[in-house]
Amino acid sequence: xxxxxxxxxxxxxxxxxxxxxxxxTAGEKWTAEKQKELxxxxxxxxxxxxxxxxxxxxxxxxxxxxxxxxxxK
Numbered sequence: 001x002x003x004x005x006x007x008x009x010x011x012x013x014x015x016x017x018x019x020x021x022x023x024x025t026a027g028e029k030w031t032a033e034k035q036k037e038l039x040x041x042x043x044x045x046x047x048x049x050x051x052x053x054x055x056x057x058x059x060x061x062x063x064x065x066x067x068x069x070x071x072x073k
Contacts, residue, residue, distance in 0.1 A: 002072055010071035019067075020056030022049040026066030030056040 014027075022030060022038075023045055035053045038046060053061075062070055 007071055011067065014060070014062065014067060014070075018059060020053075020059050020061040021063060022053050022056060022061040023063045024049075024066070025061045025063055027060055027062050027070035030059055030061045032057050 019027075020030065028034075030053065032054075035057060038049050038053055041050070
């Protein structure tokens with residue numbers, strides 16, 4: 001079981017590394033190829049990623065639950 005201090009340290013790491021938010025991700029590095037694939041979708045849940053995702057290319061990205069999933073691994 002992860003202690004609260006360790007979990008907070010993982011979240012601080014993501015913050016320090018300037019992670020971005022893209023729905024459906026869990027700590028992977030965002031690439032131009034992934035952005036191109038995302039831009040082909042019409043899923044309303046992915047609209048924010050289609051619109052703003054290109055600014056996260058080269059950065060790690062996660063959504064809320066993905067950040068927790070990454071931190072607990």
